[in-house]
Amino acid sequence: MTKKMKMTINEEKGRLDKVLADHLKQFTRSQIQHWIKEEYVTVNGQPEKGNYKVKNGDVVEAIEPEVVPLEILAEDIPLEIVYEDEAVLVVNKPQGMVVHPSAGHLTGTLVNALMYHVKDLSGINGVIRPGIVHRIDKDTSGLLMVAKNDQAHEMLAEQLKEKTSLRRYVALVHGHILHEKGTIDAPIGRSKEDRKKQGIIDDGKPAVTHFKVLERFNEYTLVELELETGRTHQIRVHMKYIGFPIAGDPTYGPRKTLAGKGQFLHAKVLGFKHPTSGDFLTFEAPLPEIFEKTLAELRENG
Template sequence: MEQINVKINTETGRIDKVLSDLLKEHSRSQIQQWVKENHVKVNGEIIRSNYKVKAADEIVITIPEPEELDIQAENIPLEIVYEDDDVLVINKPQGMVVHPSAGHSHGTLVNALLYHIKDLSSINGVIRPGIVHRIDKDTSGLLMVAKNDHAHVALAEQLKDKTSLRKYVALVHGEISHDKGEINAPIGRSKNDRKMQAVIEGGKSAVTHFEVLERFEGFTLVQLQLETGRTHQIRVHMKYIGYPVAGDPLYGPRKTLKGNGQFLHAQMLGFKHPTTGQMMVFEAPLPELFEKTLDDLRNND
């Protein structure tokens, strides 16, 4: 097992924050997990996660051996938009779950990645190797995947610092009269239904920007840019302002357009390459069914 030794000089604060500032190659969430699993000792003693470091503290981190992946690799076709030694960009089809969970142990993006890609970052453990961020099962479009821990930390920091670019296209119910707007409303778990998120007092900060692309009878096509990345953020925010995403089984009306879930597509993804620092921007066309639905609306079919 690898060990990391850290001597505290003048740093103060919670141990996870101090260590993540000092050890740039390891994320704060990874350090929190090591503390939780008793892999971090201060002055020879196991500490709690809220421990505040003091001058002259001697910290030893014993990095555990990576767990053997017990998720089955599956030969599922993947649309790889870009790949190098550090990152992948995947165009995920609608209907594919990103990572295994209860009830979804097979057929996920992770199952496919394990088959097609030799190396993936280990920061998110055996269930979500390489996964830096996710999109919902019935949302299509672009995802970035990390092939090593250095890349994972760099990409995750960009998400945290709001410097990455994520633009979506959605077809929503109703005709939005203004051309653009910003939705700034906190999101948390719904008190009425644990499966749903909602705009609630005390929720996590969530900001979505939108711009109208095209209007139809009873519907509007919008482009949305995420400033934050809360669970179901676009779907919750659009429902909140009265324009739910068409086809959304959780947040939309029951009578809607025919499809396989919400008409929501992660169209554009941009980030600074974790090694070169070059800004990279990728774009994925709308799925065929999405395009056909728009054509039908244009023709009033």
Template sequence: MEIIELHITEEEQGERIDKILSVRNEWSRSQVQQWIKENRIQVNGKPVKANYKSQIDDVVKVSIPEPELLDVIPEEMNLEIYYEDEDVLVVNKPKGMVVHPAPGHLSGTLVNGLMAHCKDLSGINGVLRPGIVHRIDKDTSGLLMVAKNDAAHESLVNQLVAKTVTRKYKAVVHGVIPHDQGTVDAPIGRDKQDRQSMTVTDQGSKNAVTHFKVLERFDQFSYVECQLETGRTHQIRVHMKYIGYPLAGDPKYGPKKTLNLEGQALHAGVLGFQHPKSGEYLEFEAPLPTEFLSVLDNLRNNR
């Protein structure tokens, strides 16, 4: 059983404990409420109810039960497949969809849909993550490459390690970035105060590099393109916060006063890699989703 300890921040005081935990950890609200009923969540050493209003510096301990051994249940979905052959598949994941099953998200994930779409997925990452080579966050939309056999999986992972995969994201961030482009080279590791968050730190961290360029400036926001050189958890979200320009709508790393969005304004728009078998370079581009386009239209109209 894993035990997570976190501290309530000034911005979170007065919020319901179930809401805070679901936002911070991307657990479902119902999962958090069930754990509260099972006394798996304590505040300052005592059980609480789901509607407990948190206070600054509250110490919250969550005892996460061991995951059940589960079979992935195929679910028919209208997946947006950009490319597919016997080795690899490229899919455009919509915002709000979790990539693979986990406690609190056992169905409705991309993997559930992939299992219904095709049965031949690599088994390197186990039963809950077949074919998954890399991930994007639940509220990030965009392109993912999926391996359909173990040889393809190893090839794609090796390309990620060698930093030869092209991954470009579009984002809207708080603040007006004065320079046209830049690079963030800052190591990322677990946040000691919140083990479910990442932060720039020298302790227990891995090198992380993000290149960015400004595409458009607004009164209080900037529209940027970020290119990953490495692929750390929440890398773009953490790096842009680190340099003072957090992503709009980001519930974990951004300010409370933000654009009216369900999750961060981030889209994995360009994905390129060498085909695992032929060696041919393939590159795909997915247009911005409707919600993202609406955000840009509103910012342009309100200048």
């Protein structure tokens, strides 16, 4: 059952997340920050960011979302483990697999498979996301790093934050990109028109994507993309923003496109500093069969 909490700012000062945490001591600050991010918190009826500075007279309302207990089951699902040692593993996720369980996907996820194949996983992200340091979308294929203990998780997550890890993708996009390479620097946030989508938002989070043209076809371009940041749907949103949406993308691209099971986007190269040895490891995964077949057909047709 959800619970609504309401307060009026009188003498309180500072950030919204800190002020709420001071008043709602039964909850952690990270819980409150999650509520703010998911817009369970409003100020004067409008959602605000955690760093919003509260003012006298502000009416703050917070809704404690109902917690639905999830039982995460280990499942014997085939899993392509590219690398594994005592601290980390790298998996090549197939297109169509969700990374972690949620209300709509309780089984068949990468986490369900990991729990069957791997004895130890980090617990920093809780029972729903054991070992998961970063994600890729359901219909994006490719490489993910997974932490087997909390120390490894923290070190890998820090590399993502400090932009020292390597994440390189290959995508097939609509249109003919004339430039050989470029950089897209545009902030991303939840779309104000459609809350299920992300979009380029003035007050969104900084997002930077670098691209390089690999091959051109009549109506499509094959590109390599490197992430400097890791926002939700970043590549998909950025490519749509510059007028070259990813082929097969049901959310951000044209509905009628090449035959496939989702966007033609593959996390091909992954590199990171090993949390124990300190060595920089780099891994590469070949394009999925449907991707290679589509490229062959495009080359044949000119």
